[in-house]
Amino acid sequence: MVYIFGVGEVPISIVSDPTDPELLDHTIRVVGRTTAALEKLKEGDTVGLRGPYGSRWPLEDFKGKDVIIVTGGLGCAPAVSVINYIVKRRDDYGALKILHGIKTPKDLLYRDRFRAWRRIPNTEVSLTVDHPDRQWKYNVGVVTNLFNQVRIDYQNSVVMMCGPETMMKYAVRGLLSQGMSEGRIYLSLERNMKCAIGFCGHCQFGPSFICKEGPVFRYDRIKPWLEIREV
Numbered sequence: 001m002v003y004i005f006g007v008g009e010v011p012i013s014i015v016s017d018p019t020d021p022e023l024l025d026h027t028i029r030v031v032g033r034t035t036a037a038l039e040k041l042k043e044g045d046t047v048g049l050r051g052p053y054g055s056r057w058p059l060e061d062f063k064g065k066d067v068i069i070v071t072g073g074l075g076c077a078p079a080v081s082v083i084n085y086i087v088k089r090r091d092d093y094g095a096l097k098i099l100h101g102i103k104t105p106k107d108l109l110y111r112d113r114f115r116a117w118r119r120i121p122n123t124e125v126s127l128t129v130d131h132p133d134r135q136w137k138y139n140v141g142v143v144t145n146l147f148n149q150v151r152i153d154y155q156n157s158v159v160m161m162c163g164p165e166t167m168m169k170y171a172v173r174g175l176l177s178q179g180m181s182e183g184r185i186y187l188s189l190e191r192n193m194k195c196a197i198g199f200c201g202h203c204q205f206g207p208s209f210i211c212k213e214g215p216v217f218r219y220d221r222i223k224p225w226l227e228i229r230e231v
């Protein structure tokens with residue numbers, strides 16, 4: 001939780017490696033009051049920090065498996081942390097496949113990082129946009145279309161996804177229809193949250209608080225709630 005004194009406090013993902021004691025890296029999109037104040041900070045200014053809170057991607061358990069990262073829109077900071085982590089420990093994991101969908105080419109954040117990841121052995125990057133421009137040289141269409149183009153070993157893969165909830169719902173359906181099992185899919189969910197310690201109830205999601213039991217959930221544990229609109 002990142003706090004700007006006198007303005008507000010917002011939940012922000014950690015993008016840097018959890019084992020790096022020197023760096024706490026965030027990518028922040030300006031949407032409103034607090035994030036706009038964050039943008040105005042100068043070197044040497046002070047912010048408040050609480051945390052870290054919530055669940056993590058269980059990356060230790062995925063060693064030896066292929067990892068499929070499915071992301072949509074701008075909200076892919078939690079996925080970047082996963083990719084950074086795996087890239088640093090490349091031999092511990094099988095194939096790494098990054099499938100990323102955005103609306104237009106100008107929405108592509110981390111352009112240099114995607115380019116660099118593409119060059120790493122046993123790593124595939126597939127990008128797709130809804131509305132291409134003339135320079136766009138990758139796929140066109142929604143991110144779920146990529147499932148037909150990328151070879152996925154459904155018996156030895158885990159999927160981690162984040163992005164708009166509608167995109168994630170369709171992506172889950174697509175993966176299940178191709179043979180992926182429910183227990184191998186993990187999602188990072190977003191809700192407005194305030195206290196971050198399971199007290200205030202702002203981020204309630206069915207029987208869970210996203211700040212405490214989430215934001216990362218295994219699909220089969222939240223499936224009934226994900227199906228209900230506006231839970």
Ligand SMILES: Cc1cc2nc3c(=O)[nH]c(=O)nc-3n(C[C@H](O)[C@H](O)[C@H](O)COP(=O)(O)OP(=O)(O)OC[C@H]3O[C@@H](n4cnc5c(N)ncnc54)[C@H](O)[C@@H]3O)c2cc1C
Nearest residue numbers: 010011012013027028029031032033034035077190191215
């Ligand atoms: C677990 C978690 C991790 C997050 N990680 C990141 C991150 O790494 N980087 C990052 O930039 N953001 C992240 N967010 C989103 C971030 O917390 C919000 O963008 C922020 O709280 C907005 O605060 P604000 O005061 O700037 O905007 P407000 O003044 O509160 O809102 C301004 C406008 O933005 C809309 N808005 C508020 N929250 C969101 C949201 N979550 N998504 C889309 N629109 C929103 C509001 O509805 C309103 O229209 C995360 C959210 C969660 C729950």
